[in-house]
């Protein structure tokens with residue numbers, strides 16, 4: 003509603019309604035308040051207007067024709083605003099799902115192991131459409147949607163963010179700013195009737211707005227299967243409407259190469275077939291194979307090591323044993339295993355009661371200006387001190403090294419989270435699809 007219009011209504015109310023006479027003194031303050039709040043939130047104005055309407059409603063019986071007309075007008079305006087307010091509120095919520103650059107920059111190429119083909123396919127899927135839209139002016143079309151599927155913890159989310167980051171960097175020279183919206187089913191959930199459909203519409207509206215501002219948008223929808231579940235006989239009307247809204251909105255982008263929709267799932271077999279048709283590019287991310295696991299373990303053991311290098315303190319045989327023993331581990335499981343092993347090493351180190359002063363600091367310790375350092379005492383160290391003495395004297399503890407035995411011990415507790423049945427059903431779906439193509 004226009005500010006001028008509201009000013010007018012307030013003036014009219016004050017002039018015609020005895021109850022409103024009390025606002026004469028506050029009229030300017032009221033308008034000033036509206037001016038400041040108006041730019042911030044339609045909701046504040048709306049709440050104010052609703053209160054005004056309720057006040058007026060109370061004196062309806064004694065109102066004259068003009069006042070009744072005014073009341074009707076106010077009611078209509080607040081109702082209209084109620085929709086606009088809700089829509090704007092939902093859009094605001096969707097805008098908050100845009101990942102800030104700080105959340106993308108942390109992912110480095112060397113941290114993503116063993117999924118080079120998936121990176122290439124994803125990059126092609128996003129970059130071709132967004133970076134070179136003119137290549138699709140000849141009637142050919144880029145992928146409408148991309149589906150990332152694979153067992154939990156295989157790196158789907160990490161991959162999507164990483165590729166968004168590199169495309170974003172690439173786009174810089176063109177003046178376009180890529181926006182990455184990270185959406186989960188919980189972001190669309192609503193307890194109100196029709197709320198989820200409205201949220202879905204708001205999500206796509208925000209993408210449309212971005213494109214108008216020269217901001218190509220990637221909508222990354224995690225766990226897409228939970229909103230777009232395969233049709234069942236018990237499907238409720240609400241679920242059907244939500245799915246229809248989703249598909250309709252997605253179709254609205256058919257000719258807009260500046261919006262790329264990426265869905266991720268651990269259960270592709272549960273996804274609605276109509277959505278699958280629209281997710282034309284499907285990228286499988288498997289559990290890490292042995293070479294990838296070897297590389298992940300080495301990376302976790304020694305910073306900045308290349309996958310072919312030897313790890314200090316480990317024999318090649320020991321590394322091979324760890325690779326073999328982590329066969330069903332996902333990438334996330336391996337990360338958890340190695341983190342837990344390190345925490346166990348810290349706990350073992352801090353439990354021990356004797357420490358000696360280290361004379362030569364490591365490069366890392368020197369880099370952070372740490373000089374007074376102690377490490378665990380062994381039989382060939384004289385002058386060992388207790389933990390309390392070390393702390394009282396202001397020493398820092400040297401970061402412990404994780405050894406083979408600690409990892410083996412930790413493996414008994416940190417088990418693979420993906421079971422063979424889960425993996426088999428994903429692979430079965432994958433094979434069936436590949437045979438149909």
Ligand SMILES: Nc1ncnc2c1ncn2[C@@H]1O[C@H](COP(=O)(O)OP(=O)(O)OP(=O)(O)O)[C@@H](O)[C@H]1O
Nearest residue numbers: 113114115153154155156157158159160333334337
């Ligand atoms: N290819 C990889 N290389 C190195 N680390 C990885 C890789 N994939 C996953 N990780 C590790 O696992 C963590 C979880 O990965 P991510 O969340 O991307 O998996 P996901 O497939 O999206 O899992 P979910 O299906 O549970 O959503 C990452 O933060 C990272 O530590």
Ligand SMILES: [Mg+2]
Nearest residue numbers: 158159224266
């Ligand atoms: Mg994920």
